[in-house]
Amino acid sequence: MPPSFEYVSPRTISEAVGFLSSGGDGAKVIAGGQSLIPLLKLRLASPSLLVDINRIPGLDGIEEGGGLLRMGALTRMAEVEASTLIKEKYPIIHDAAGVIGDPLVRNLGTLGGNVSHGDPNNDMPAVMLALGAEFVATGPSGQRTIRAEQFFTDSFTVALDHSEILTEIRVPRRSPRSGGCYLKLEQKVADFAIAAVAVQVRLGEAWECEDVGIGLTAVGPTAIKARRAEQWMRGRKVSDIQAVRELGRLAAEESSPATDIRGTAAYKKQVVRLLATRAFRKACERARGGL
Amino acid sequence: MPSKIPIAVTVNGNRRQAVVEPRLLLVHFLREDLGLTGTHVGCDTSNCSACAVLMDERVVKSCTVLAVQADGKNILTVEGLAEGGRLHAVQQAFLAKHGLQCGFCTPGMLMSAYALLRENRHPTNDEIRKGISGNICRCTGYAKIVESVERAARNRNW
Numbered sequence A: 001m002p003p004s005f006e007y008v009s010p011r012t013i014s015e016a017v018g019f020l021s022s023g024g025d026g027a028k029v030i031a032g033g034q035s036l037i038p039l040l041k042l043r044l045a046s047p048s049l050l051v052d053i054n055r056i057p058g059l060d061g062i063e064e065g066g067g068l069l070r071m072g073a074l075t076r077m078a079e080v081e082a083s084t085l086i087k088e089k090y091p092i093i094h095d096a097a098g099v100i101g102d103p104l105v106r107n108l109g110t111l112g113g114n115v116s117h118g119d120p121n122n123d124m125p126a127v128m129l130a131l132g133a134e135f136v137a138t139g140p141s142g143q144r145t146i147r148a149e150q151f152f153t154d155s156f157t158v159a160l161d162h163s164e165i166l167t168e169i170r171v172p173r174r175s176p177r178s179g180g181c182y183l184k185l186e187q188k189v190a191d192f193a194i195a196a197v198a199v200q201v202r203l204g205e206a207w208e209c210e211d212v213g214i215g216l217t218a219v220g221p222t223a224i225k226a227r228r229a230e231q232w233m234r235g236r237k238v239s240d241i242q243a244v245r246e247l248g249r250l251a252a253e254e255s256s257p258a259t260d261i262r263g264t265a266a267y268k269k270q271v272v273r274l275l276a277t278r279a280f281r282k283a284c285e286r287a288r289g290g291l
Numbered sequence B: 001m002p003s004k005i006p007i008a009v010t011v012n013g014n015r016r017q018a019v020v021e022p023r024l025l026l027v028h029f030l031r032e033d034l035g036l037t038g039t040h041v042g043c044d045t046s047n048c049s050a051c052a053v054l055m056d057e058r059v060v061k062s063c064t065v066l067a068v069q070a071d072g073k074n075i076l077t078v079e080g081l082a083e084g085g086r087l088h089a090v091q092q093a094f095l096a097k098h099g100l101q102c103g104f105c106t107p108g109m110l111m112s113a114y115a116l117l118r119e120n121r122h123p124t125n126d127e128i129r130k131g132i133s134g135n136i137c138r139c140t141g142y143a144k145i146v147e148s149v150e151r152a153a154r155n156r157n158w
Helices: A013-026 A036-041 A077-082 A084-089 A091-097 A103-108 A111-116 A124-131 A227-233 A241-254 A265-289 B026-033 B089-096 B106-119 B125-131 B143-154
Strands: A006-008 A027-030 A049-052 A062-065 A068-072 A134-139 A142-147 A152-154 A165-172 A178-186 A193-203 A209-217 B005-011 B014-020 B052-055 B058-061 B074-076
Touching: A013 A027, A013 A049, A013 A134, A013 A165, A027 A036, A062 A084, A068 A111, A077 A084, A077 A091, A077 A103, A077 A111, A084 A091, A091 A124, A091 A178, A091 A193, A103 B058, A111 A124, A111 A165, A124 A165, A124 A178, A124 A193, A124 A209, A178 A265, A193 A265, A209 A227, A209 A241, A209 A265, A227 A241, A241 A265, B014 B026, B026 B052, B052 B106, B058 B106, B089 B106, B089 B143, B106 B125, B106 B143, B125 B143
Parallel strands: A006 A049, A027 A049, B005 B074
Antiparallel strands: A062 A068, A068 A165, A134 A142, A134 A165, A178 A193, A193 A209, B005 B014, B052 B058, B052 B074
């Protein structure tokens, strides 16, 4: 049984923002609740006010427009997983949506919740780092956008102000010869990853790596953008086996996993190395097969 | 003391009204306020899905939904599967194929299987395993449960 709290269920964003502003530090947004309610039951969180955004219309849905893929923060993981648009054009998001929690969690858990909870074990942050996503935050003074690489500031801490709500996730629209992949190693369904790697690649006309984004899950205090591995691979031939091996080595070097019940730090680094090379190859395969 | 909130939830076709504390979990509302104890609490940590129910046609963990969030929604529990004293085809299949041993996880398994078969009339073995992957059974090793769901899909009369 969770600790006591007050509860409101506003019908508009501005109303919700108003409740967060007046509720002070104890006010917290609840969306799908699949991370927050377990924390409440363990009494690891004890908000004084829950602001439920589930009844605010227009916060879900997936569409392309204006050079962007736009996803409402309240879009459920099950909807993301079932989306044909996502499956065909943004397979990295499809991969991740299908391995989050279990089917029941995915029926309620939301895209916005998965990123704004700030848990380094969550899967979507690494995907958003790889994709170069932007997050739209709505607060008392209107909207602002925050780049994914500036969003994940610490464990369970993101760059949202106390009275801001994440309302939309924007990803650059898929460009020709691009593809992505998310690979996760887990001990069992619904467990967090031992480690997971997200790779999004754009190939040049000679099939060289024109650009690459790499995100790592569960191997640091936040999701990690593997900048040195990205930098290394840009401009290199994707068929260069030694270069891809080096990409894996660098990604492992950039990770900082902790030894815990899911494995030793050294083991997890090896997992990152392997998953990074495999995810890169799969991303390239998809880039070649696609537009 | 936080303010209590009035809710109206349709449970197994019946409209039920109550005034509840915001922290009340849906599973406790079903079991303690409505006396529908078919929905089990297995773990209380959102891991096992013994408490699975359908909320507006989607299978969810009723221990991970607040009762106030179910206001205005349709809930189907294991008690709502049988009709006119006859077990539902999914329940009959679990009976015929011995899809349970101790039976504690069974209400949740039935609800996940029912939700899966509503969306996918002819699931493959892999799709069944994925469909029930959120439900933990500590007795059976799942083989007989998967066979039960396969039988329910074959004997589909609903």
